[in-house]
Amino acid sequence: DQQVKQNSPSLSVQEGRISILNCDYTNSMFDYFLWYKKYPAEGPTFLISISSIKDKNEDGRFTVFLNKSAKHLSLHIVPSQPGDSAVYFCAASAQGGSEKLVFGKGTKLTVNP
C-alpha cells in the first residue's frame, strides 16, 4: 500500500523552462511534506518543505504547492538548470506518530542544455 505516489518515473525539460514534479498521497494524517533531491551514489539532500497549514512555500527557484483537498503537492523549479538533473523524492510524515518519513518512488528529472 503506497501512501505517497509519484506517478511520473521521469521528466525531461529544456534548460530555462519550468519543471513541475507531482506527488499524491492517500493518508489524510500527513501534515508535513518534504522534497529531497538525490544524485547517484549520494544520500538525499533536503530541498524544501511545507506544513499542512500552508498551501505554498517558496525558496529561490523552488516552490512547493500543497492542495490538501486533492491530497496533491507539486514542486516547481524555475528556471530549470542542467545541475538540477537528479532524482526527486517526495516525502511525508504524519501527526501523532513517530517522526518517520514515507517516501514516493521518485521522479528522475533531466534538464537538457
Next chain:
Amino acid sequence: NAGVMQNPRHLVRRRGQEARLRCSPMKGHSHVYWYRQLPEEGLKFMVYLQKENIIDESGMPKERFSAEFPKEGPSILRIQQVVRGDSAAYFCASSPPMRRSQETQYFGPGTRLLVL
C-alpha cells in the same frame, strides 16, 4: 559543520555473514533514523532512535535486524546472517531535538551493501 556520516560506504558480505553499518549524526542532533532503498524504489523507513532508546522500529524486519544508538558513539544497524535480499542502500538520517511540526531530516551518503 560536518554532515551525517556513514561508514563504510560500500560493504560486501557473503551469505550468512554479519553486516554492521555505522552512522554518526550531525552535531547537536539526537534523533537518528535508518532507511533502506532497494533498486528502483523509494526509501523505506526502518527504525527511529534517540540516545539509548528505540522509539519506533515498525519498519524493521522481525528477524536478523537490530539497531542501537548508545550514549556514546555512533548508531549501529546490524544485520545478522545476511541473505541476497538484504542487498540495498542503507541511509541514515538525523534531526535535532525540536518540536516535530517543523522537523527536517538530514541524510548521510549511505552504505551500499552487496551480499554475494
